[in-house]
Amino acid sequence: QVQLVESGGGLVQAGGSLRLSCAASGTIFSIADMGWYRQAPGKQRELVAKITSGGSTNYADSVKGRFTISRDNAKNTVYLQMNSLKPEDTAVYYCNMASVTYRINYWGKGTLVTVSS
Numbered sequence: 445q446v447q448l449v450e451s452g453g454g455l456v457q458a459g460g461s462l463r464l465s466c467a468a469s470g471t472i473f474s475i476a477d478m479g480w481y482r483q484a485p486g487k488q489r490e491l492v493a494k495i496t497s498g499g500s501t502n503y504a505d506s507v508k509g510r511f512t513i514s515r516d517n518a519k520n521t522v523y524l525q526m527n528s529l530k531p532e533d534t535a536v537y538y539c540n541m542a543s544v545t546y547r548i549n550y551w552g553k554g555t556l557v558t559v560s561s
Contacts, residue, residue, distance in 0.1 A: 446470045446550045448539045453555030456529055460559075464524040466539030466552055476543045478515055478522040482535035482557075489538065493524060497543075506532075529559045 452464040464480065479494040493503045493513035501513055512525040522539065539552035 446472065446541060446548070448541060448550055448552035450537065450539050450552045450555040453537060453557045455558045455560065458529060458531055458559055458561050460529050461525070461527045462529065462557060464526065464537055464539075464555060464557075466522045466524075468520045468522075468539075468541060470520075472543075472546065472548065473520040473541070474517040475546065476541045476548060478513075479540040479542065480513060480522075480524045481538045481540055482533075483538070483554075484532075484535040487535075492537070495522065526557070529557075531559045531561045533557060534559050 447469040448466055450466045452462060456462055475497050477496045480492040481489050482492050483489040491504055492507055493511055495501045495513045495515050510528045515522045536554040536556050538554045541550040
């Protein structure tokens with residue numbers, strides 16, 4: 445069983461920055477796709493950014509140019525650098541590990557990001 449533990453959330457003013465981290469247990473991190481999702485109050489969970497096992501990335505249009513996803517396979521950790529934060533970025537951010545090939549789909553418990561105006 446894989447455990448994903450997010451950290452780095454908090455309260456920040458609009459225009460500020462935060463870096464989220466997600467540490468994964470186990471030995472399959474390097475073969476899995478990793479993603480960051482978020483869920484704002486009253487809204488559905490949505491994809492923020494994703495990085496494949498090969499390092500390809502994709503982003504939601506709303507965060508392109510502001511957020512950067514990266515991974516460190518030696519540390520079993522995925523990061524989300526968030527710059528120029530906006531109040532609409534306020535949400536619980538969840539880390540996801542997935543692989544269609546290996547039939548895995550794990551979620552972390554989430555970390556709250558609050559952006560004040």
